[in-house]
Amino acid sequence: MNNEGDHNGTVLEVHGLTKVYPGSAAPALDGLDLTVHRGEIVGLLGPNGAGKTTAISIMSTLLRPTAGRLSICGVDGVAHPERVRRHFGVVPQELALFDRLSAAENLTYFGRMYGLRGAALKEGVREGLRLAGLTERADAPVGSFSGGMKRRANLAAGILHRPPLLFLDEPTVGVDAQSRHLIMESLARLRDAGVAMVYTTHYMEEARRLISRVAIIDRGKRLDCGSPAALIAKHAGCADLDDLFLRLTGKQLRDG
Numbered sequence: 001m002n003n004e005g006d007h008n009g010t011v012l013e014v015h016g017l018t019k020v021y022p023g024s025a026a027p028a029l030d031g032l033d034l035t036v037h038r039g040e041i042v043g044l045l046g047p048n049g050a051g052k053t054t055a056i057s058i059m060s061t062l063l064r065p066t067a068g069r070l071s072i073c074g075v076d077g078v079a080h081p082e083r084v085r086r087h088f089g090v091v092p093q094e095l096a097l098f099d100r101l102s103a104a105e106n107l108t109y110f111g112r113m114y115g116l117r118g119a120a121l122k123e124g125v126r127e128g129l130r131l132a133g134l135t136e137r138a139d140a141p142v143g144s145f146s147g148g149m150k151r152r153a154n155l156a157a158g159i160l161h162r163p164p165l166l167f168l169d170e171p172t173v174g175v176d177a178q179s180r181h182l183i184m185e186s187l188a189r190l191r192d193a194g195v196a197m198v199y200t201t202h203y204m205e206e207a208r209r210l211i212s213r214v215a216i217i218d219r220g221k222r223l224d225c226g227s228p229a230a231l232i233a234k235h236a237g238c239a240d241l242d243d244l245f246l247r248l249t250g251k252q253l254r255d256g
Ligand SMILES: Nc1ncnc2c1ncn2[C@@H]1O[C@H](COP(=O)(O)OP(=O)(O)OP(=O)(O)O)[C@@H](O)[C@H]1O
Pocket: 021, 022, 024, 028, 046, 047, 048, 049, 050, 051, 052, 053, 054, 055
């Protein structure tokens, strides 16, 4: 795995991460603190508009924070975005695949973008296709794929360069139960191999099975953080993560 040195197993550290979009009065993200260790999956849970995508975009250096610190594998990600980029992969909410290219061609393209060449590129593509359960369909154009197959290819594209950290923004949105199961299994395998992940989702129980800790955020603020079991035990009367989520964020609809 690609890593810059020993930082006591801490792969990602953010402090006071804040974003105020131009023209907005209220911050979309308001002082987020988060530490993620090797082999740990941290779920970011929050209702629509809570600030999850903003948080992932800043942590993956797509967006500059208004304030706050970001450290990835011990490197300052705000001062050195190019340098930290090789330490993580991103699986975005929007699919980033070329419909006319085959799965193998898409992965080769992304692998090159990550700086892979020659045998390492070939091996990365082969392993990505295997992880995504797409080996048999390697040469078919992605445009002919189902939603679930596209999501799986999207996941494979994010891990080609074997990063120690992966950001996933709702990786199972709009997929059937079978593809969701395969994605969950793939993520568990990556976790067991030591990959750290930050994972946003609306599916609470899916999150519960996979994650080590959950950070519940709303209106840009972190409301609570801990293992699902510890959080459920801490808030009396909550039977599961769904209960806890509604307790902390309220039952009011979030239509924008
Ligand atoms: N480019 C932007 N300019 C101005 N405001 C924005 C921009 N992007 C997001 N926002 C606002 O910032 C807040 C947080 O949005 P964000 O997309 O981070 O939330 P989210 O938790 O990812 O929501 P969802 O679950 O709907 O994807 C929202 O109020 C949103 O309207």
